Amino acid sequence: MSEKHEAEAGRTRLASALIANGSLTSDWLASFNSVPRHWFVPDVVWPGQADGVRQGEAVNRHADPAAWWNAVYSDAPLTTQWDDGDHTGEARGATPTSSNSMxxxxxxxxxxxxxxxxxxxxxxxxxxxxxxxxxxxxxxxxxxxxxxxxxxxxxxxxxxxxxxxxxxxxxxxxxxxxxxxxxxxxxxxxxxxxxxxxxx
The missing domain is CATH 3.40.50.150 (Vaccinia Virus protein VP39)
Incomplete structure (x- = not known):
């Protein structure tokens, strides 16, 4: 599947879920469609859960593109930084300090x-x-x-x-x-x- 197709399918799926749960309203739909989430997600992320506590393993766009696209267009927070940037690599740090919010x-x-x-x-x-x-x-x-x-x-x-x-x-x-x-x-x-x- 091409990146363009992955992006379009993911955005459509996520928009449907957000409209269904009432969080994405008609006055923000044009912004959602014009500002794709994947433009603002780095190549390595740690998908989390809605409670903001449990963090998954690192997902690397280059190593597993399908998992990365799935993470980007899921209704989940994506940790993008650990330990104020002192932590590097794909292993989790102690404290998440930046994210692309749910x-x-x-x-x-x-x-x-x-x-x-x-x-x-x-x-x-x-x-x-x-x-x-x-x-x-x-x-x-x-x-x-x-x-x-x-x-x-x-x-x-x-x-x-x-x-x-x-x-x-x-x-x-x-x-x-x-x-x-x-x-x-x-x-x-x-x-x-x-x-x-x-x-x-």
Missing amino acids: PTMVFSMLAASDATDGIRVLEVGNGTGWNAALLSHRLGCGNVVTVEVDKDSAAEAGLRLARAGYSPTLVVGDGSEGSADGAPFDRVIATCSVRRVPYA
Whole structure:
């Protein structure tokens, strides 16, 4: 099966599942179709479960393309980094520190944001850049600011966004401090872990 066919079949299957569970709404469908998840998934990922705890073994796009495509177009989170990038290779590290989030969660958050034309959004934790691209497609790049604390993850996300044709404002920094240069924002989406909601 060609990569193009794998992508189309996977996207159709995932869209059907997300529409059926109510997370992908009609106002985000065009963004889902225009911003394929596989553009924002690295060659090696660790598929997880919906509970965010159990992680599978590494899936390598070059070693097992069919498994990689299946992982990308499943409704599962995909860990893309362990131990703040200190861990390399295909063995799992101790702590997952970046991911391409579970599509049900992504589109539920986007729907809950009630982001409409003219809305400015701050995203905290850009991961692989997929969420920032979806927001940029729907709202326009000038209305999206995305903050990432990990400079290497931010650089990789920036490359993926540029290849996809999107140019939201990318900030490398601590998202708990917000982004004063781009403020004020109408919405904030946090795709990161926090122990408390920071004042900023």
